[in-house]
Amino acid sequence: MPCAICGARFAEHTCVYCKKSVCSGCIDDEARKCIKCKHLRSIPLAVFVRRNLYLFSLIALAWLFMVFPYPFLFGYEYSLHYTVLMPIIIASVAMLIPLVFLFRSWKKSGE
Structure with a gap:
């Protein structure tokens, strides 16, 4: 070659x-x-996203699985108290923070 x-x-x-x-x-x-x-100094953003597209889709699917039923329950006029949604919001933010740092380090290391 x-x-x-x-x-x-x-x-x-x-x-x-x-x-x-x-x-x-x-x-x-x-x-x-x-x-x-x-x-x-780091991998271009388009290349980084293209290489890790399967990982981004896996994370998005996990997030949808966790949050999925609640928007539909609001659509059917089923009343939910905000304390029911609070663990989901906290888990989403808690999952997002380390992933942002992880992706930034992967982008800089080039792997």
């Missing part, structure tokens, strides 16, 4: 940012980035 940057015959490394095959002369061994991605 040829190098995506210089065209060398043997590309034995893969850039963690752009996922292109590159040779040992076109990669920074410490950061595992190619010379084109060397100036980037």
Whole structure:
């Protein structure tokens, strides 16, 4: 497989940012980035979302599973006290805070 940057015959490394095959002369061994991605401090947002789309969908489905019945109960004029919804709101916020920090660290590390 040829190098995506210089065209060398043997590309034995893969850039963690752009996922292109590159040779040992076109990669920074410490950061595992190619010379084109060397100036980037984190993965571009579109690439990060595309790589982790399955994880985002899993989290969204878990959140929908947790909150699902309550909006429909309001639609059927079933009265709910706010104390019934409070654990759901607290759990949603509590689940969201660590996930934001987790995704930020994944975006910076490039994995």
